[in-house]
Amino acid sequence: MSNPTAAISSEPESSSSDSFMVLWSITAPQKTFLADRLSDYKAALGKKSLPEFWDTLFEDWFKRWPSKDDGRALVEEQLKSWMVTNNRWHITTKQHKFLTDRIPDYKSAQAKKKLIDFWPFLYMHWFDRWPATEVAPQGLVEKKLKAWYNNNARVTASTRQVLNLNKPAKRTRRPAAAQTFCKVYWSKPLPNGTVLRNTITAEWVAAWQKSKKFDPQIDVPRVAINFINKVTHCIFLKQLPPIHEEIEQHPDQLKHDNSEGSPDPGDEAEDDEVKRALEYQA
Known part of the structure; x- marks a missing residue:
């Protein structure tokens, strides 16, 4: 029996929504199972009855391909991501x-x-x-x-605007800890079994479905960068100390150490991002 919690791509490929295409290894029968239910998914989108659709899908899936209790949440996220990324308009x-x-x-x-x-x-x-x-x-x-x-x-x-070569070079800024967290845990499961990539995809779809511009006949728009930043900050802030310590010791954080000299002017903007993230979390 194949493992339904198969590996996901280990690196974020880009900032576009194409990077949210979940590279999930599934068998031919599993792919057929999901493809056969795409029409039901589209109908549920139109009727705004997705909760009922997901319940039925998960029940049917786990009857065929059982999973341990601690792995079900991850599989459910992957199933949702598969439906979202495959419900697209195919052109020649x-x-x-x-x-x-x-x-x-x-x-x-x-x-x-x-x-x-x-x-x-x-x-x-x-x-x-x-x-x-x-x-x-x-x-x-x-x-x-x-x-x-x-x-x-x-x-x-x-x-794009032509680069001004006469402008003084700006000091390399240490990346926000949440940015490094996103890079490290983009496809790597967190201690609770969830995957950042899948969580962001699922939350983006949920936000799209609640927006005034939602139309079940239109493909899900590309994930906005500010949305990625907000959700990443929220998830990072809720992590336990070991995760924060791991990120602080990551080479990307250490090689851009800004401890000497005056504060980086970008720090204020970073603080604003954290405040907005906390508002989003609330």
């Missing part, structure tokens, strides 16, 4: 190129506040190539196209 290579080629037009229209003119033009050319179907009606596809540009039309290197 040609469709991806079509959308990517029009990112400059999207950015230009966005800068001029003329997106209302961009969308009809995009829809006309899209549906001319890929007509709407019963499975993918026009209204649904239009929402997903908008979500795609919102998630993918980011600032590129060519549009």
